[in-house]
Amino acid sequence: MPRLIALYNVPDDPAAFDAHYRDVHALIVERYPNIRNIKLTKPIGVAGRESPYHLMAEMSFDSVADLEAALMSEAGAASARDLRNFASAGVTLFIAPDEAHG
Amino acid sequence: MPRLIALYNVPDDPAAFDAHYRDVHALIVERYPNIRNIKLTKPIGVAGRESPYHLMAEMSFDSVADLEAALMSEAGAASARDLRNFASAGVTLFIAPDEAHG
Numbered sequence: 001m002p003r004l005i006a007l008y009n010v011p012d013d014p015a016a017f018d019a020h021y022r023d024v025h026a027l028i029v030e031r032y033p034n035i036r037n038i039k040l041t042k043p044i045g046v047a048g049r050e051s052p053y054h055l056m057a058e059m060s061f062d063s064v065a066d067l068e069a070a071l072m073s074e075a076g077a078a079s080a081r082d083l084r085n086f087a088s089a090g091v092t093l094f095i096a097p098d099e100a101h102g
Numbered sequence: 103m104p105r106l107i108a109l110y111n112v113p114d115d116p117a118a119f120d121a122h123y124r125d126v127h128a129l130i131v132e133r134y135p136n137i138r139n140i141k142l143t144k145p146i147g148v149a150g151r152e153s154p155y156h157l158m159a160e161m162s163f164d165s166v167a168d169l170e171a172a173l174m175s176e177a178g179a180a181s182a183r184d185l186r187n188f189a190s191a192g193v194t195l196f197i198a199p200d201e202a203h204g
Binding site: 005041042047049053071096 | 106107143144145146147148149153154155158166173194195196197198199200
């Protein structure tokens with residue numbers, strides 16, 4: 001199932017980040033049209049190094065077309081606007097289209 | 103299921119990267135003790151921006167303890183050594199422990 005993946009850099013204030021994500025941002029993401037699943041994970045580091053990411057959000061859709069339509073929707077625009085309210089440490093977004101490795 | 107996630111930056115020579123991953127690195131990863139699944143995805147960009155990553159490898163284990171034991175194994179050491187042979191553009195590693203978001 002294709003996923004939109006958001007990797008959030010470690011914020012200055014993790015508790016404030018978590019509260020904003022839970023109380024505001026998650027509610028916007030849940031409004032994405034045709035979103036099938038939202039998986040949130042707190043990455044941990046490997047081999048004694050800290051994880052560069054505080055939160056990974058994996059948002060699943062039936063197709064890449066549905067995913068791209070969600071990003072273009074009103075909720076997608078609201079989500080992008082909301083990033084400035086909690087993700088100033090930076091976020092990396094990409095699509096994992098679920099294709100085979102060639 | 104806990105995952106070890108490797109995000110490979112876009113290499114100078116993607117075809118050479120892919121050949122080395124397929125013919126050498128994947129065979130090392132398959133030797134990780136107690137690895138349950140390996141999922142390879144080619145990320146694509148969002149909203150007209152290129153993906154910073156060429157390849158995402160998701161390696162699943164029954165537990166974080168099994169995952170960490172795999173990294174400490176002979177295959178784990180061989181995998182780390184092999185990175186210099188194809189991943190000079192950089193790789194980000196972290197553990198997605200499958201915990202709930204708090």
